[in-house]
Amino acid sequence: MALSLTRWLLAATAVLPQVSGSILSPTPPMGFNNWSAFMCGLNESIFIETAHSMVDNGLLAAGYNRINLDDCWSTMERATNGSMVVDTEKFPRGLPWLTKYLKSLGFIPGIYTDAGLKSCGGYPGAYGYEEIDARDFASWGFDFLKLDGCNMPTGTQAEYKQVYGKWHKILSSLPKPMAFSESAPAYFAEAANLTDWYAVMEWVPEYGQLARHSRDTLVFNSTLYWPDITGWDSILFNYGQEIRLARFQKPGYYNDPDFLIVDHFDLTMDEKRSHFAIWSALSAPLIISAWIPGFSKADFEYLTNKDIIAVNQDKLVFQSTVVSQDENWDVLTKSLSNGDRLLTIINKGKSTASYSVSFERIGLTTDQHVRVKDLWSGKSNVAKNRVTATSIPSHGTAILRLSAVHKSLGRVIPTGKVFNTFSLTTLTASSAGLTWGSSTGVDAQVWQALDDTTIRPLADSRQCLTESGRGKVELTHCNKKLGGQQWDYLYSGNLRSLSSKNCLTESKDHGVVMEKCLYLDNNQVFALPSGVEVVKD
Structure with missing residues (x-):
């Protein structure tokens, strides 16, 4: 029998302090990955300049503490002992030096490999070399692994499960267990039959801390295989995949709609802010893949919004789910660990407009006044029976935190x-x-x-x-x-x-x-x- 939401919240809040110590990632990871902005054009200087910009502009202090290398960091051949060989033209001082330097600044370094015979970029894959690669990555100072899934020998769901399960066992057995980002679901997400996608989504939470469930958010060459796509289309597509999967998310495991591509050339500022707000409402990983040293002051301001990051990092890590959808509006809600309620309203339409949501739709049963905080402006007002978000721009997102004026919000109905x-x-x-x-x-x-x-x-x-x-x-x-x-x-x-x-x-x-x-x-x-x-x- 299902617990009431109120009882569930009380139970979850009671156990979180005890279990969080045994969970490798109690809240969604935040940080940087190079792929969307640079793809195979990565090098040492990109990571050093990015790290310093993140420190200088408040991203590290706001919680973005991971810096992850993606594909193409190695040469095209392994060494005679089976180890991957670092490309010294890209990384002249080597990866152990880089990880030590990043850690000295306060970051947690991560690395990429592929579960198959070759990586997506054509570099050596890890199939058959799992123990060697895990040992090397750990000895080089990495604490996070992104495992892609290109070029598997057969490509069956059962094979992915076997290989990713093997990696889980290896990474969990290291002297210092490594956080594990799994890309396996993405290779089954758009099939004519979704049974295998669902099957992969059932086992990835048992093996790792996050799993990319569908295609990449837009990278600068994506139009080669996805014509006429815009950055906003890409954001909504991955969001549309994410909202199908809320039942899998839990403390320690996060559905991953892929990177924040917030410097993509065709995104408006309202679309960038929406991207960040939607991912935050979903308690999704906040991994920026962009040229951070080129950000404007406004970019750093919204990406370090403390109130919105607090929603993303809430201890319950509930994924917001859809209350209603129509051609122009998506409305989502979830509960937060202190009993507050989050309301997110996405304007998919072509013009600025306001939108009103009844307490009943938000799941509230109270007939009392409720305090409504706009997490963008930080301003609060008091509402009764309905909450109205005014002047939401086209492709903008209102993100509102509802709390009790007196005592508690009372009973909440999913x-x-x-x-x-x-x-x-x-x-x-x-x-x-x-x-x-x-x-x-x-x-x-x-x-x-x-x-x-x-x-x-x-x-x-x-x-x-x-x-x-x-x-x-x-x-x-x-x-x-x-x-x-x-x-x-x-x-x-x-x-x-x-x-x-x-x-x-x-x-x-x-x-x-x-x-x-x-x-x-x-x-x-x-x-x-x-x-x-x-x-x-």
Whole structure:
């Protein structure tokens, strides 16, 4: 049975101080990686100049304490003893010197390799050399490994699991365990059948601290394989992949929508700020991949916003989930460890506009006034019944922290969309019955997951999602004595009836039906609001 969100928050807050010491990365990593800005054009001076700029402009003090090398740092051949050979034209003083220097400034250095026969850039891969490479990376002073997944011998999901599992065992056994960034899911993310993607996403949290789940955020040559793409398109694409996966995130493991590409040439300042705000609301890793010494004062100001970083680094590390979506607006919420509630509103439209959200949609049950802090301006106001964000620019994002004026916000109900993470259709209530439809942002597509494990449409919270027999699902008057109204949300993404043990399904004709539970089937994997307990079956 699912815990209430309030009880879950209290339990999580109580255990966090005890468990955080055993977790390699208690909050999402922050820092720098060279790939998006420089790709194979990396060298020693880039990392030295970047490190000093991060110190001088407050990024290190704000928490961006990792500096990671990406692909192409080696020569094209291994040494006779099997070790990778550092390219001394790019790194004339060697990598041990560089890691020591970065550590002297206060940074944690990280390095890249590939799980396959060759890296994505054509350099030696680590397949068959895992122990040698891990030993070398540790001896050179690295504390973080990004493992890419190009050029695997067969490319099957089972092979990725075996190889990444081997790396997990090796890195965990080092005298000083190394943080592990896994790129395996990205190689299954856009398949015609997402079963393997879901399968990879189930095991990566057990092996590492973060996993890049889909394609790269835009790099400067991406238009060669993705024509007519803009930086904003890239941000929204990876965000769209991320919101399918909230059930996997937990303290110590973070879904990774890839780098902050905040100096990409076609991003406006509002889009850059949105990029940072959205990633922060998701509690995603904040790894900047850009030429940091070239940043403006305004760039450093928003990237070091203490209130927004605090949301990203919140101890619960909940990933914000979608309350509603339509053509122009995405609304997301999550709870924070002190009981506050985060509200994020993304303006995807072409003009500046305001947007209002009811307390019910935010998951609040209080009829009292609530303090609303705009995390961009730092200014607060008091609201009752509704929260309004004014003058959100085109492609801008409002990020608001809601707290109690007196005592606490009270009971919070996980509230938001229920959607199929394959077809992206949304569970919709109507007078004609239940359907799977495109997101339009109406109350009939916003669902409450209550303490008693019932699921109810915001449009009429007296009605409950009900398995009514013979494969049918409908809305009926909520009745504790009536079977078929209690549900478990499984780690696999299945929404399972406690009564029949069958699962909610989107049929081939987009009908809402019940069928025998299938493992990671495209028609049975759903995203639910943040705060719903996920049950491992």
